[in-house]
Amino acid sequence: MSGYPPLELHVPEPSGRPGRETDFSYLKVSPAGAVRRPPVDVRPIETEDIVDLLVRVLDDEGRAVGPWDPGADPGLLRRGLRAMLLTRAFDARMLVAQRQKKISFYMQCLGEEAVGIGQALALEPDDMCFPTYRQQGILVARGYPLVDMMCQLYSNERDPIKGRQLPVMYSSKAHGFYSVAGNLGMGFVQAVGWAMASAIKGDTRIASAWIGDGSTAEADFHNALTFAAVYRAPVILNVVNNQWAISSFQGIAGGEAATFATRGVGNGIASLRVDGNDFLAVLAASRWAAERARRNLGPTLVEWITYRGGAHSTADDPSKYRPADEWKRFPLGDPVERLRRHLALVGAWSDEEHARTLKEVEEEVLAAQREAESHGTLASGHVHDASTMFDDVYKEMPAHLERQRGQAGGTR
Amino acid sequence: MTTMTMVQAIRSAMDVMLGRDDDVVVFGEDVGYFGGVFRCTDGLQAKYGTPRVFDTPIAEGGIVGVAIGMGAYGLRPVAEIQFADYVYPGYDQIVSGAARLRYRSAGDFTAPITIRMPCGGGIYGGQTHSQSPEALFTHVCGLRTVMPSNPYDAKGLLIASIECDDPVIFFEPKRLYNGPFDGHHDRPMVPWSAHPLSEVPEGHYTVPLESAAVFRPGEAVTVLTYGTMVWVAEAAARETGIDAEIIDLRSLWPLDLDTIVGSVSRTGRCVIVHEATRTSGFGAELAALVQEHCFYHLEAPIERVTGWDTPYPHAQEWAYFPGPQRVGAALRRATEAA
Ligand SMILES: Cc1ncc(C[n+]2csc(CCOP(=O)(O)OP(=O)(O)O)c2C)c(N)n1
Ligand SMILES: [Mg+2]
Numbered sequence: 092m093s094g095y096p097p098l099e100l101h102v103p104e105p106s107g108r109p110g111r112e113t114d115f116s117y118l119k120v121s122p123a124g125a126v127r128r129p130p131v132d133v134r135p136i137e138t139e140d141i142v143d144l145l146v147r148v149l150d151d152e153g154r155a156v157g158p159w160d161p162g163a164d165p166g167l168l169r170r171g172l173r174a175m176l177l178t179r180a181f182d183a184r185m186l187v188a189q190r191q192k193k194i195s196f197y198m199q200c201l202g203e204e205a206v207g208i209g210q211a212l213a214l215e216p217d218d219m220c221f222p223t224y225r226q227q228g229i230l231v232a233r234g235y236p237l238v239d240m241m242c243q244l245y246s247n248e249r250d251p252i253k254g255r256q257l258p259v260m261y262s263s264k265a266h267g268f269y270s271v272a273g274n275l276g277m278g279f280v281q282a283v284g285w286a287m288a289s290a291i292k293g294d295t296r297i298a299s300a301w302i303g304d305g306s307t308a309e310a311d312f313h314n315a316l317t318f319a320a321v322y323r324a325p326v327i328l329n330v331v332n333n334q335w336a337i338s339s340f341q342g343i344a345g346g347e348a349a350t351f352a353t354r355g356v357g358n359g360i361a362s363l364r365v366d367g368n369d370f371l372a373v374l375a376a377s378r379w380a381a382e383r384a385r386r387n388l389g390p391t392l393v394e395w396i397t398y399r400g401g402a403h404s405t406a407d408d409p410s411k412y413r414p415a416d417e418w419k420r421f422p423l424g425d426p427v428e429r430l431r432r433h434l435a436l437v438g439a440w441s442d443e444e445h446a447r448t449l450k451e452v453e454e455e456v457l458a459a460q461r462e463a464e465s466h467g468t469l470a471s472g473h474v475h476d477a478s479t480m481f482d483d484v485y486k487e488m489p490a491h492l493e494r495q496r497g498q499a500g501g502t503r
Numbered sequence: 504m505t506t507m508t509m510v511q512a513i514r515s516a517m518d519v520m521l522g523r524d525d526d527v528v529v530f531g532e533d534v535g536y537f538g539g540v541f542r543c544t545d546g547l548q549a550k551y552g553t554p555r556v557f558d559t560p561i562a563e564g565g566i567v568g569v570a571i572g573m574g575a576y577g578l579r580p581v582a583e584i585q586f587a588d589y590v591y592p593g594y595d596q597i598v599s600g601a602a603r604l605r606y607r608s609a610g611d612f613t614a615p616i617t618i619r620m621p622c623g624g625g626i627y628g629g630q631t632h633s634q635s636p637e638a639l640f641t642h643v644c645g646l647r648t649v650m651p652s653n654p655y656d657a658k659g660l661l662i663a664s665i666e667c668d669d670p671v672i673f674f675e676p677k678r679l680y681n682g683p684f685d686g687h688h689d690r691p692m693v694p695w696s697a698h699p700l701s702e703v704p705e706g707h708y709t710v711p712l713e714s715a716a717v718f719r720p721g722e723a724v725t726v727l728t729y730g731t732m733v734w735v736a737e738a739a740a741r742e743t744g745i746d747a748e749i750i751d752l753r754s755l756w757p758l759d760l761d762t763i764v765g766s767v768s769r770t771g772r773c774v775i776v777h778e779a780t781r782t783s784g785f786g787a788e789l790a791a792l793v794q795e796h797c798f799y800h801l802e803a804p805i806e807r808v809t810g811w812d813t814p815y816p817h818a819q820e821w822a823y824f825p826g827p828q829r830v831g832a833a834l835r836r837a838t839e840a841a
Contacts, residue, residue: 099554100553100554102535102553102554102557102558104553108536195627195817196627246817246818250818253818254816254817254818254819255629255630255814255816255817255818256629256630256817257627257628257629257631257632257817260629272631273588273629273630273631273632274588274589274591274631275561275589276561276592305560305561306561308560308561308562308565309561309562309563309564309592310562310564310592311592336532336561337532337533337537337540338533338536338537338558339532339533339535339536339537339558343558343559343560344560344561345560406540407540411537412536412537469627469818474818474819475818475819477819477822479819480811480813480816480819480822480823481811481813484812484813484814491782491812492811492812492813495781495811495812499811499822
């Protein structure tokens with residue numbers, strides 16, 4: 092019919108699989124300090140040239156360089172480092188608790204601590220975050236009690252959400268942490284709605300939306316971008332590109348053809364691509380985006396480049412689909428070590444202090460665990476009474492649920 | 504014949520069809536290299552290559568949409584939705600796109616697609632890994648909805664679904680993937696190899712759609728059920744000593760009405776069991792059908808045993824799950840009523 096050769100379907104393949112090292116040259120890393128910092132009132136389309144670059148502040152020696160250096164107070168950075176260490180200790184403990192079958196399921200944020208914690212420190216405490224299941228760092232940074240987090244994980248009698256949800260699906264309006272749905276992408280567009288409401292009411296609070304690289308494929312992501320752009324919603328649209336979505340690499344979500352940051356510019360949203368393992372860059376880019384939102388200049392999309400250091404969850408074994416220990420070879424390193432080196436360089440952290448802090452956070456986690464376990468675990472059966480499962484379906488319990496609650500108490 | 508788990512039987516169905524028919528393609532989230540989070544497609548990409556077995560972006564609306572387009576071209580796509588709880592972003596494509604394509608084009612275009620998805624609870628999955636949304640699909644004209652309860656049926660029904668020219672929603676009760684489950688969650692797991700229904704032919708065979716199976720013959724009462732609840736109902740019959748006839752519907756819609764009517768007309772009593780929530784659940788349709796077709800044979804009110812009308816809770820999972828005790832009590836009520 093035609094003179095063309097037969098068509099072929101392109102299916103993206105990661106360069107690394109078990110037994111074959113990843114070639115990280117696909118990442119496109121800019122030198123620290125190399126990317127310009129546009130004014131906060133930049134026209135969105137004028138961020139077009141930087142969405143393929145990588146905003147970085149910390150160089151290999153740990154010096155803060157270039158226009159994005161936030162000039163942060165060392166006290167604030169020390170808080171950030173401590174929150175990262177605490178989150179990491181918390182994750183490690185809870186992973187063990189899951190192996191001991193005290194909790195049914197767990198998801199850690201190993202290697203990605205900087206993005207949530209850095210942003211939390213750039214926001215006001217009453218700004219609303221719409222997190223994914225991998226942003227426990229925001230709760231830790233905002234001082235939500237570890238015991239309450241653990242009671243949720245243990246699904247015990249003190250679980251603030253009454254055993255309704257899987258572990259890590261936290262909810263705390265008081266700490267600006269929106270209920271995690273579990274349905275990917277769902278909260279991302281809702282964050283835009285929250286931000287629109289803040290603008291409708293003449294409020295000053297802004298929203299922070301979170302989504303993973305894999306989940307940007309969902310329609311909710313694209314709806315969020317459209318609505319945010321149309322209404323110039325005061326929202327930060329955070330895409331955490333940790334390179335993996337369970338077993339599929341970011342190319343399957345479309346990261347091979349264009350960076351996730353370019354999705355923002357195409358929708359008329361000012362966008363940045365940022366080193367998510369560089370705590371100073373996270374702080375600086377988050378402040379830039381927050382400033383835009385607060386000055387009514389509209390949304391900002393930030394793609395954070397990081398790496399999922401651990402398994403997707405306790406339900407999978409990553410050595411089945413990616414090279415083991417690949418995290419150690421990730422070009423952007425470990426956010427904890429990089430911030431530690433910087434603080435040491437500027438004389439605001441020492442090895443002794445590091446060792447002491449590690450011990451402190453370990454003890455803090457252990458104490459919280461002891462207290463949480465005193466309220467029971469899923470395995471021990473100390474959970475909210477079965478009759479409570481009929482609460483909160485509606486504000487007032489309709490007759491049919493009263494009837495069913497009565498039947499559930501008997502044998503029916 | 505060899506012994507297969509439900510996972511192996513489902514994989515074998517796709518393997519057989521990929522081997523027999525070049526138009527069959529298999530895709531979904533994590534189904535390619537990894538072989539699916541429940542391992543149902545393990546090894547298929549290695550055997551048939553990426554154009555035929557591949558990973559998709561996380562976009563259920565996209566997965567169903569491209570499946571319909573491939574079907575329109577002439578392929579027979581088999582798409583996996585990772586959990587039934589995540590099918591909703593694809594619901595519009597299923598309802599407005601696939602179900603009515605034949606009708607609105609008067610047969611010009613069709614969607615011969617199979618959409619597989621694990622359903623049901625019993626794994627502490629909470630409200631996003633436990634749902635049984637079958638009634639949302641049986642309510643849609645133009646769809647076929649199927650749910651097997653054992654390896655033999657799973658393979659035969661999946662092959663029949665792939666060969667079917669209508670869109671098929673194929674539910675896989677995840678609690679049955681690796682062994683039959685009678686609702687006694689505190690007892691050791693029973694492997695499939697201990698049950699004759701794990702004897703599965705290695706090659707091609709079908710279990711016809713629209714055919715129910717008499718899972719357990721009996722005289723005292725008819726139980727209409729499907730999926731995991733078939734095993735729970737059997738345990739309830741055993742434990743109460745009630746001579747229940749358990750009908751495994753297998754195809755929910757369109758269904759095998761003759762088998763249902765024949766049985767209820769004989770026993771005069773009927774208990775309907777499903778794990779999904781009660782109100783407007785598929786049990787309501789079954790009760791209406793029994794009433795319409797067997798009214799003068801009924802000697803007792805029709806009983807329904809279902810999940811409660813709440814989201815599936817995580818910690819209170821076993822108070823939610825309609826286990827053998829609840830089914831047994833319904834069997835008693837149905838047989839003791841005058
Ligand atoms: C709508 C929907 N589809 C599928 C899933 C199953 N699922 C849970 S996590 C996940 C991968 C998400 O990857 P990504 O968005 O990159 O986030 P990450 O886990 O890397 O943080 C999938 C497919 C889900 N939870 N919701
Ligand atoms: Mg990811």
